[in-house]
Amino acid sequence: MRKIRIDAVLVQAVIAAALSFAHLHDIAEAAGQHGWKAWAYPISVDLLLVAAWRRLRTRVGSRPLAWSWFVIALTASLGANVATAGFLDLDHAPALLRLLVAGWPALAFLGGTLLAHTPTTNGHAPETTPESSPEAPQPSPAPDTAPDAALDLEPEPEPIEPPQEAPALPPAPVPAVPAALVEHARKVADAHHTATGHPIDTATLRARLGIPEPLADAIAAHLA
Incomplete structure (x- = not known):
């Protein structure tokens, strides 16, 4: 079960409201309002005070209007408290x-009617965009330009530089060939020339010797 905590500020507010209520009743009765009419006056003052305070808290409507009625209701409450303290002969x-x-x-x-029926706006006019505002001037369309003028306004294309040629690679070094292999290749070339009447080509030499192409090229260079 939750414990009920007593708030000192709330107790003080209840005491102040009760005393002010009673003082307003006494003032109304002293002024010739008897019976239920004397009790209606403090209720009227407190309701006006609460309505003005709520309008100030919610920050809507006219704040000067809410402050004015708040001060009027507060003056009526404080005036009743002071009047019943012996300053007036009740x-x-x-x-x-x-x-x-x-x-x-x-x-x-x-006061209650003005507070209740004041438009609940914050005092700022709603922002309107040029698209939604009916009074916003519409931009006039740009005049059509002649085809020749449009062509003249186009920027000239920048000249394209021709691609630069890649620098020539240095010739690959001729691999070293053993002298014995050169002599053997020479004999094969002579035999081919005797049999065909034509000098041996590099592809045939490479096939006869069973060597890779770079080595065959190097041997052919020695035989030339």
Whole structure:
């Protein structure tokens, strides 16, 4: 079960409200309002005070209007507290007090109506975009340009530089060939020349000797 905690501020608020309520009742009764009418006056003052305070807390509507009615209701409450402290003879209430008490219902009704029916806006006009605003001027279409003028306005293409040729690679070094292999290749070449009447080519020499192509090229260079 949750424990009930007593808030000192809440207790103080209840005490202040009860005393102010009673003082307003006494002022109304001293001004000639008896019975249920005397009890209606403090209720009217407190309701106007709460309505003005709520309008100030929610930050909607006209803040000067809410402050004005808040000050009026607070003055009525504080005035009743001060008047019942012996500053006025409640047995012989002055005419001004009777006038204020008699006119309070109409004044409270006016304040409550203004607070309740004030437009709940923050005072800033809604922003409108050029697309949504009906009064925004529409941009006029750009005049059509002649084909020749449009061609003249086009930027000239930049000249394309021809691709640079890659530098020639140095000739591959001729691999060293053993002298014995050169002599053997020479004999094979002579035999081919005797049999065919034509000098041996590199492909045939490579096939006869069974050697890789770079080595065959190197031998052919020695035989040339």
